[in-house]
Amino acid sequence: MRIISGELGGRKINPPNNMPYTRPTTDMAKEGLFNVIENNMDLSVVRSLDLFGGTGSISYELFSRGVKDLTIIEKDPEMYNFIKKTAEQMAVTGMKLFRSDVFKFMMECKEQFNFIFAGPPYALGNIEDIPKIIFQKGLLAEEGWFILEHTPRNDFKEHPYFRTERKYGTTIFSIFINRPTETKA
Numbered sequence: 001m002r003i004i005s006g007e008l009g010g011r012k013i014n015p016p017n018n019m020p021y022t023r024p025t026t027d028m029a030k031e032g033l034f035n036v037i038e039n040n041m042d043l044s045v046v047r048s049l050d051l052f053g054g055t056g057s058i059s060y061e062l063f064s065r066g067v068k069d070l071t072i073i074e075k076d077p078e079m080y081n082f083i084k085k086t087a088e089q090m091a092v093t094g095m096k097l098f099r100s101d102v103f104k105f106m107m108e109c110k111e112q113f114n115f116i117f118a119g120p121p122y123a124l125g126n127i128e129d130i131p132k133i134i135f136q137k138g139l140l141a142e143e144g145w146f147i148l149e150h151t152p153r154n155d156f157k158e159h160p161y162f163r164t165e166r167k168y169g170t171t172i173f174s175i176f177i178n179r180p181t182e183t184k185a
Contacts, residue, residue, distance in 0.1 A: 001027065003057075004030060004031050004064075005034065005061075006065040009064060011090060015055040015079075025057060025119055025149060026169075029168035029169070029173070030057065030058070032166060034061060034065065037115075037145070040145070043065050043066040044066040044067075045114070046066075046115045047071075047112070047113045047114050047115070047141075048067050049073070049116045051105075052120045053079065053080075053097070055082065055083070056072060059083075059092075060086070060087075062115070063093075063094070067094075067115075068094040069094050070092070071095075071097075073102050073105050074098075075100060075101050080097065102118075103126075106133045106137060109139060112141040114140075114143075114145070115144060115145050115147075116140055116147070118130050118149065119149040120150075135176075140178045142178050142179070143178060144177070144178045145178075146177075147174070148174045149173055150172055150174065154172075159174075159176065161177060163175050
């Protein structure tokens with residue numbers, strides 16, 4: 001696993017071998033996703049929230065491309081420690097790392113973010129609750145982007161903030177934008 005582009009481009013991330021609940025986003029999917037993001041957002045002004053932080057790969061990529069305000073939520077103690085250690089090794093600054101259940105964090109959070117990424121375990125039974133909570137709790141700033149990684153078994157096209165999706169094999173990124181009056185193309 002590696003950082004694709006930016007200041008830290010090419011740096012390798014070596015996560016622990018046994019990650020029972022973590023499924024890292026593939027480099028191919030991550031590269032495609034970040035092409036879309038960079039063509040639509042000014043990353044230098046983004047406040048990001050990475051739910052289900054896993055290896056921290058998405059946040060490292062965001063940092064590498066200019067995001068300086070990163071919040072990462074990871075429940076698993078081993079992965080939390082891995083993110084913390086790796087961020088220190090790569091001198092990632094502006095990062096707030098919380099060891100917490102994602103749903104608890106979302107319900108208690110009072111902040112807003114321009115960019116939210118959620119890459120939950122595919123076996124999570126309540127993936128549909130994630131966009132509901134994000135919009136009900138007002139976690140996404142106006143014009144902000146929320147990207148949810150999931151499999152074809154989930155479909156969010158009827159959600160009022162859904163805009164588009166990108167598919168990379170069995171990985172789907174549903175993209176939601178906090179612009180509810182916009183008509184879908």
